[in-house]
Each structure stands twice: as C-alpha cells, then as structure tokens.
Amino acid sequence: MSLLLNVERISRRRVGRLAVDDVSFSLNRGEVLGLLGVNGAGKSTTLAMLAGALRPDSGRIEVDGEDVVARPSLARKKLGWLPEGAPLWPELxxxxxxxxxxxxxxxxxxxxxxxxxxxxxxxxxxxxxxxxxxxxxxxxxxxxxxxxxxxxxPVLVILDEPANALDPIQVGELRGLIRERAAAGAAVILSTHVLGEVMAVCDRVAILHEGRLRHDAPLHDADGRGDVEGVFFGIATGGHA
Known part of the structure; x- marks a missing residue:
C-alpha cells in the first residue's frame, strides 16, 4: 500500500478554544478509517481541514503529495467530501x-x-x-x-455521518460503495456516531476526544483484545483508553 494522506500536527482554534489540538495520522490507498468521537470532539472540524474548507492554524496536510493549504485546487481534485447535512443549492x-x-x-x-x-x-x-x-x-x-x-x-473520500436519513437498504448500499472505492485504490475516512458502521466497513479506528487523537489502531486490535466499544467508551467517559 502507498501513502495517500499525511496529516502532521494540525490544530485549529474555534470560538476561543482548541477544537483540534496537534493531530497527526496517515492513511494508505485502499484503507478505510473510522473516525469516532462524542459531540464536540473535533471530528467535523478535522474533516473540514482535510477537505480544504478550513485552514489549520498550524500543521500540514498532504493529499497524494499535494499540500491542501499551499495548492488547494490541485488537492481538491483528488478528494471528495460529504459534510454532515449535505449542503446543496435548492434551486439546482x-x-x-x-x-x-x-x-x-x-x-x-x-x-x-x-x-x-x-x-x-x-x-x-x-x-x-x-x-x-x-x-x-x-x-x-x-x-x-x-x-x-x-x-x-476521488482517491480520498471523506464522509461525515453519511448514513444520516438513509434506510437500512440504503445503508447496505453505502457500505458496498465504500468497499468498492477502497478496492479501487481510494482511501476512505468515515466519521460516524454509530459503532456498527465502523465495525462493518473499516480497517482502522481513530478516536478523537477533546480535540486530541487519543487512539489510532487496526480495527481488529483496538486495544489488544479487539474491544472497540470498550476503548471508545473508556476514552469518552474517562479521558483515557
């Protein structure tokens, strides 16, 4: 597998506080990463920075070798982003x-x-x-x-709560589509509140808590026992894995 996304120490302050604090990770072609966190953990802000919609206050983001901040038009051609709520033009x-x-x-x-x-x-x-x-x-x-x-x-697909408002059949189709993109060599980031969605399609799980990346591991080895749910709730309720 070859490196597709490289995120180095990105931070972003919003409304006077650090919404994302010194986050680093990477993603290879063909990987599907599940991004978990409670409301306010910094997931949507992180995804918006990866997509080039928000500029990080510090740090660096590269998509397939293109710097998202320095060369945004080239980077955006390589990625596809579904923000939460699917903002659209009502008249089109x-x-x-x-x-x-x-x-x-x-x-x-x-x-x-x-x-x-x-x-x-x-x-x-x-x-x-x-x-x-x-x-x-x-x-x-x-x-x-x-x-x-x-x-x-796109070679990088960023999905923020993509299963919202979908019925069970459509959720199954979404999972198939994610697997198709990964099999074709794209990397996918799936941000969701639903642990079952991560378990169904992801290779890795990353957990954000209070703006910091508190966990990043293969899905089958989330804490050495494969207990993704236990790790998530341990971090969300106690602030540690």
Whole structure:
C-alpha cells in the first residue's frame, strides 16, 4: 500500500478554544478509517481541514503529495467530501449539481456528462435527475450529497455521518460503495456516531476526544483484545483508553 494522506500536527482554534489540538495520522490507498468521537470532539472540524474548507492554524496536510493549504485546487481534485447535512443549492436539479461538481474538479463537458450518468446509475438516482434539490426528502438529499462527493472518482473520500436519513437498504448500499472505492485504490475516512458502521466497513479506528487523537489502531486490535466499544467508551467517559 502507498501513502495517500499525511496529516502532521494540525490544530485549529474555534470560538476561543482548541477544537483540534496537534493531530497527526496517515492513511494508505485502499484503507478505510473510522473516525469516532462524542459531540464536540473535533471530528467535523478535522474533516473540514482535510477537505480544504478550513485552514489549520498550524500543521500540514498532504493529499497524494499535494499540500491542501499551499495548492488547494490541485488537492481538491483528488478528494471528495460529504459534510454532515449535505449542503446543496435548492434551486439546482440533481443533474445540475452533479455536472457542476464534476466541472469544478476539472472535467470537460463530455467527461462530466459521462461521470454524471455513471454515478446516477450507481446510486439509483435516475428518477430524481430533473428534480430540484430543494424539494428532495432528507434521505434523497443525502444520496445526492454522496453522489456529488464521488462523481469525479476521488482517491480520498471523506464522509461525515453519511448514513444520516438513509434506510437500512440504503445503508447496505453505502457500505458496498465504500468497499468498492477502497478496492479501487481510494482511501476512505468515515466519521460516524454509530459503532456498527465502523465495525462493518473499516480497517482502522481513530478516536478523537477533546480535540486530541487519543487512539489510532487496526480495527481488529483496538486495544489488544479487539474491544472497540470498550476503548471508545473508556476514552469518552474517562479521558483515557
């Protein structure tokens, strides 16, 4: 496996406090990392920095050799990000969203159309192509947000609570999609409150607590016994593994 994401000592202060404090980790191609933490642990802030939406106050982030801060346009072409809540333009249709996201990543008009057709078929959005995002249900919006993150086939996929509002069948499809991207050589970061989601698809688990990375290990060896739940709750309630 080859290194795809390298995060070196990133920190970010928000509302007068350190939301993320000196966090470092790396991710190889084909790996799926589960990012766990209670509300306010710093997960979403960390993901926003990885995606280039927030600038770290200190530290360095490289995606496939590109510095996210120094060369943001090149780095962003390599990654796909689904923020929590799937922010969309209510006045644009499903098709218009996907074409726009593809063109923003540098695709030609022809390639953008082909990429849109492919992701619509993969996520079964065909019946919604002409529907405006503003009238979609929450689950439909979530699927569109996921499609926007994946339409350009990024090598790094960053997903913040991607199973929100999805029904059980769609959750199963999401897991299959994550495995597909990893098998194709992409790396995936899955941030979730649901331990079962991490257990189902991830290779590694990282746990943030009060802005600091308190644990990072293979999933099957979370604490030497494979007790992911015990490690998580030990850190969340006692501040230590």
């Amino acid at each position: 249709s499903v098709d218009e969203h996907l074409l726009a996201f593809s063109r923003l990543r540098g695709a030609t008009a022809r390639d953008a159309r082909q990429a849109t057709d492919a992701i619509v078929a993969r996520l079964q959005l065909g019946d919604l192509r002409r529907r405006l995002a503003g009238v979609l249900s929450q689950g439909q919006r979530q699927r569109l947000g996921l499609a926007c993150a994946l339409v350009h086939q």
